Amino acid sequence: RRGAAKVALNLLHEVHLGASGKFHVYIQQLPTDFDLLSLWSDEELLMLQYPPATRAAQGQRAEDDEAFALVRTHSPSTPVEKDALIWALNMVRSRVFSGRLTDEATTKANLLPRALAVGTAFAAFLTSQTQEGRWVAVFVMLALVVFDSKDLDEGEEGSAKLAYVLMPLIDAFNHRNMAKTEFEFSSQAFRLRSPAAYAQGDEVLISYGALGNDELAVRYGFVDGDNTSDTFAYEGLLTWLQANHDPLKRSLGAAPDRLTRGLREARLESYVSMGVLRWDGAADDNLMWGLRVLMATPEQWTAAGGTAAGLKLG
Structure with missing residues (x-):
């Protein structure tokens, strides 16, 4: 997907900046590798004895190959190693937020987390801020953000801009299958509202969405033994x-x-x-x-x- 590739390339740019980049501390705490089905060999995938998961893993592998081919085609002078691009794509798939920017001046902005996974719907968020510059000003010290006015789903309004966001801290919350988690945005704050109550010392969890274990395994590398969406x-x-x-x-x-x-x-x-x-x-x-x-x-x-x-x- 083009949006994922754009954020992945931005992430690799920040990695290249090293200690001079404003996201250096964030990047330092990111995992260095993944144990995802798309990285398994064909022989290992056959051992699952479950064709739907095998096809999903092979489809993600094909997305990686396509993204690398596009980078090589459109930026032949910029050296990007395939392993590095796949790392960045997996980081984006498992941590990105996305949302549609629309003109709803009286509507509070809500974000829902999503992975760039097959079958997962785009979560919309609404805002009274209509200038990209204002959004960039809000996010620039907090998150990697990419706007794409052309990355539209069929049937959606052409005027709505799609934003892809990697936000430190928020992206580190683990998943539990429960009622949806809402993220409220305003010019003063970015709030997480969980449907669960927590006591001091509890791990705070969020819902990545009503995802089955096939999708969790392919995109995140884990399954949920109590998954009521499976x-x-x-x-x-x-x-x-x-x-x-x-x-x-x-x-x-x-x-x-x-x-x-x-x-x-x-x-x-x-x-x-x-x-x-x-x-x-x-x-x-x-x-x-x-x-x-x-x-x-x-x-x-x-x-x-x-x-x-x-x-x-x-």
Whole structure:
């Protein structure tokens, strides 16, 4: 992503400045390496035996390759080592804030943390400050900030500028899956509001968002054992059931058109082909609907009107 690459290059510039840079103390406390799935070998990824995570890791690796190719193309005279760029990109992915700048003079500015992860929505923040210079003046001693008016999501207003921010201290908070954490911005302060109460000596945690363990592992290098946002994708579930599940084999043997008249007409085939289970072991609602279509007895199918819609609950 272009925004991530821009912040990464700014970070590398500050690293190059060394002790003379205003972010030297901040940079000194950043981790020097990462243990992320994108840095694993293909052989190590295969050991996960979980194709969705493997594909996500390979996709992040491809993003790194693309970013390095762009740097080499557009700045051939500036030596940037690939390992250094990947380090900076991983730093940005795991620590960046982003938000859309819009004209809402009466609206308080709110920021939500986000990583540059697939599937994570952009968090908007609103401000009465409309001049980039004012924002830079606020952030210049606090954070690395990049503005990009062209980095817009499809359908969003072209006048809104997207800001990417690396902010010391705030980016060091660890994650817990809980209600969203809000960051309030004004010209006088930058406040963190947590939904949890803390006593002296407690570790203050924030929520990075409702992220599953796949995304946490790929982007941050950890998983949450109590993650209520986690899901597990069972790829090839329908194929396995057709080969191994005797009740399903009998059902389809008696009514082979269930796959066409049932699943495909109701657009449920993908839900059964890749069964999604939630953190508590419960199946996705559409997966359960699809299994009812496949497993219904002739009497149940007739009672449902001979359509998948008749077997949908709720």
